[in-house]
Amino acid sequence: MNYMKQQLDEEKVFKDPVHRYIHVRDRIIWDLIGTKEFQRLRRIRQLGTTYLTFHGAEHSRFSHSLGVYEIVRRITEIFKDRPHWDDDERILCLSAALLHDVGHGPYSHSFEKVFNLDHEDFTQAIILGDTEVNAVLKRVDDDFPRKVSEVIAKTYENKLVVSMISSQIDADRMDYLLRDAYFTGVSYGQFDIERILRVMRPKEDQVVIKQSGMHAVEDYIMSRYQMYWQVYFHPVTRSAEVILSKILNRAKSLYDEGYTFKLEPLHFISLFNEKVDLEDYIKLDEGIIQYYFQAWQEEEDEILRDLCERFLNRRLFKYMEFNPNVHMEDWHKLYTLFVKAGIDPDYYLIVDSSSDLPYDFYRPGEEEERLPIHLLTRKNEYRELSRESTVVEAISGKKRTDHKLYYPADLISQVEDKEIKRKISEILEL
Amino acid sequence: MLEHHARLIALFNYAREVVGRKKLQKMVYIAKKLEFPFCEKYQFHFYGPYSEELTLRVEELCNLGFIEETKEKVSGYYQYRYTLTEQGEQFLKHYDLDLEPLQSCVDSMNEQPSRILELISTILYFDHLSKDEIIEKVQKVKQKQKYTSEEIEEAFQYIEDLKTQKTVVS
Numbered sequence: 001m002n003y004m005k006q007q008l009d010e011e012k013v014f015k016d017p018v019h020r021y022i023h024v025r026d027r028i029i030w031d032l033i034g035t036k037e038f039q040r041l042r043r044i045r046q047l048g049t050t051y052l053t054f055h056g057a058e059h060s061r062f063s064h065s066l067g068v069y070e071i072v073r074r075i076t077e078i079f080k081d082r083p084h085w086d087d088d089e090r091i092l093c094l095s096a097a098l099l100h101d102v103g104h105g106p107y108s109h110s111f112e113k114v115f116n117l118d119h120e121d122f123t124q125a126i127i128l129g130d131t132e133v134n135a136v137l138k139r140v141d142d143d144f145p146r147k148v149s150e151v152i153a154k155t156y157e158n159k160l161v162v163s164m165i166s167s168q169i170d171a172d173r174m175d176y177l178l179r180d181a182y183f184t185g186v187s188y189g190q191f192d193i194e195r196i197l198r199v200m201r202p203k204e205d206q207v208v209i210k211q212s213g214m215h216a217v218e219d220y221i222m223s224r225y226q227m228y229w230q231v232y233f234h235p236v237t238r239s240a241e242v243i244l245s246k247i248l249n250r251a252k253s254l255y256d257e258g259y260t261f262k263l264e265p266l267h268f269i270s271l272f273n274e275k276v277d278l279e280d281y282i283k284l285d286e287g288i289i290q291y292y293f294q295a296w297q298e299e300e301d302e303i304l305r306d307l308c309e310r311f312l313n314r315r316l317f318k319y320m321e322f323n324p325n326v327h328m329e330d331w332h333k334l335y336t337l338f339v340k341a342g343i344d345p346d347y348y349l350i351v352d353s354s355s356d357l358p359y360d361f362y363r364p365g366e367e368e369e370r371l372p373i374h375l376l377t378r379k380n381e382y383r384e385l386s387r388e389s390t391v392v393e394a395i396s397g398k399k400r401t402d403h404k405l406y407y408p409a410d411l412i413s414q415v416e417d418k419e420i421k422r423k424i425s426e427i428l429e430l
Numbered sequence: 431m432l433e434h435h436a437r438l439i440a441l442f443n444y445a446r447e448v449v450g451r452k453k454l455q456k457m458v459y460i461a462k463k464l465e466f467p468f469c470e471k472y473q474f475h476f477y478g479p480y481s482e483e484l485t486l487r488v489e490e491l492c493n494l495g496f497i498e499e500t501k502e503k504v505s506g507y508y509q510y511r512y513t514l515t516e517q518g519e520q521f522l523k524h525y526d527l528d529l530e531p532l533q534s535c536v537d538s539m540n541e542q543p544s545r546i547l548e549l550i551s552t553i554l555y556f557d558h559l560s561k562d563e564i565i566e567k568v569q570k571v572k573q574k575q576k577y578t579s580e581e582i583e584e585a586f587q588y589i590e591d592l593k594t595q596k597t598v599v600s
Contacts, residue, residue: 157570354490355487358471361486368477
């Protein structure tokens with residue numbers, strides 16, 4: 001029997017706090033879940049440093065990936081036998097949903113910024129390279145890995161398939177919003193996913209929503225907006241993220257200078273040299289990274305030692321609102337004062353902007369920037385969501401941005417020169 | 431601090447004004463592919479390469495008063511016009527950015543319609559493929575744009591011209 005159509009003798013189920021059950025009937029999906037590259041996702045948290053703010057945020061990229069798969073599985077059941085939907089694409093959709101984040105590394109955001117990486121490149125490499133995932137996909141046919149990689153890269157010719165995995169109302173976002181809200185314990189991430197799935201309709205090149213489902217979609221958009229400002233962009237999480245980036249910067253800088261580490265950072269060497277191959281990358285997980293941070297608390301280098309101790313023991317930087325247009329001169333003064341005080345400003349005085357953590361706000365698709373969410377009227381016409389919903393219009397028209405200045409209040413309080421300390425405290429309003 | 435913002439301001443400074451968000455998206459992408467130091471992360475979307483990071487950064491620059499955004503109604507849709515403000519010019523003075531070769535590339539791209547920039551940026555997005563494969567890919571993912579063979583060929587030539595331009599100025 002064709003591998004793509006092979007079913008398991010008995011359906012497998014995963015208990016899941018968000019979707020109750022995740023059902024696996026296809027042999028290929030079960031085999032993909034069993035690969036070492038997919039199992040590695042168990043050792044990577046979905047929300048990186050957020051657990052330092054919301055202690056429940058311990059869920060992994062593994063459970064999120066299963067969740068996205070489950071949502072897409074349900075969508076394909078709803079789409080079955082409808083116009084524009086080709087059921088031969090079902091396994092492709094499910095495989096892409098399951099593997100869409102397989103290239104994520106530990107603390108992806110900071111690692112990507114510091115070491116100039118892109119997890120999407122590794123997702124492609126895992127799917128197309130010499131891996132267990134690739135071997136499973138090839139059992140369908142030699143061209144199947146390419147198709148899966150193109151769906152994830154959004155360059156697959158069937159745009160309807162792409163939009164299920166990646167659009168402004170896709171399975172990825174619906175799962176992570178519900179899952180992140182559940183595990184962080186916040187109440188504003190909830191929306192009626194059952195209702196949204198019921199009103200989704202396949203069209204030529206995108207998934208659209210029946211107009212009768214508009215209020216459920218409004219709720220989803222609201223939850224996205226709330227989760228962004230309340231969870232994803234929480235200033236304390238950002239503080240941890242800033243320290244993490246600085247640890248990586250410091251370690252790389254020391255390596256470049258020829259510094260002798262007490263514990264040779266073997267797992268970091270290809271990162272430091274910006275020549276990371278797939279084999280090295282797959283070895284990285286949060287356990288490995290935290291092991292080095294533990295060890296680096298014993299290093300001779302004062303900055304690396306201090307930053308690691310801060311990160312592991314949650315002794316984070318304080319912050320203040322910062323407007324670069326108004327405070328630019330202050331920043332220059334602070335920079336000089338920090339140097340005089342013996343606090344290295346390159347590691348201890350950081351401006352962080354909202355765009356440093358890009359997050360997809362709903363965009364109405366003006367000027368063909370992004371495809372918006374389209375509502376399907378009874379007359380079979382499309383209406384862009386924000387033109388029909390005043391709630392969504394209000395959110396998508398609001399440009400809320402934010403910059404913060406992070407600094408170590410404890411180190412400032414220990415500055416011996418009273419005059420320098422006074423000036424720093426004055427600017428930072430301590 | 432805020433070097434990425436400063437580089438974008440430099441682009442606006444060279445362009446004097448950019449009309450259209452889509453055009454801006456594609457101009458920055460093409461500049462990035464020409465190895466100018468823009469770090470905004472792009473993904474492929476329905477209309478070609480798109481960066482949410484760039485969209486947010488431009489919103490920040492507008493909110494800070496460094497860039498002015500004007501919304502204009504054009505035959506049934508809204509178009510956005512971006513110009514550098516005096517405050518933006520002042521902010522730029524804090525930075526020593528060596529981006530001189532960007533000037534001629536920006537001038538040239540700014541004269542192109544956004545439809546053509548969409549084609550050019552899509553070609554560049556698939557530049558890891560052979561020329562024939564790129565053409566095949568463009569015709570698949572951009573079916574609705576109905577680009578002609580001449581337009582595609584001209585786009586390839588234009589990319590080469592931009593690369594030459596950049597080298598000569600550098």
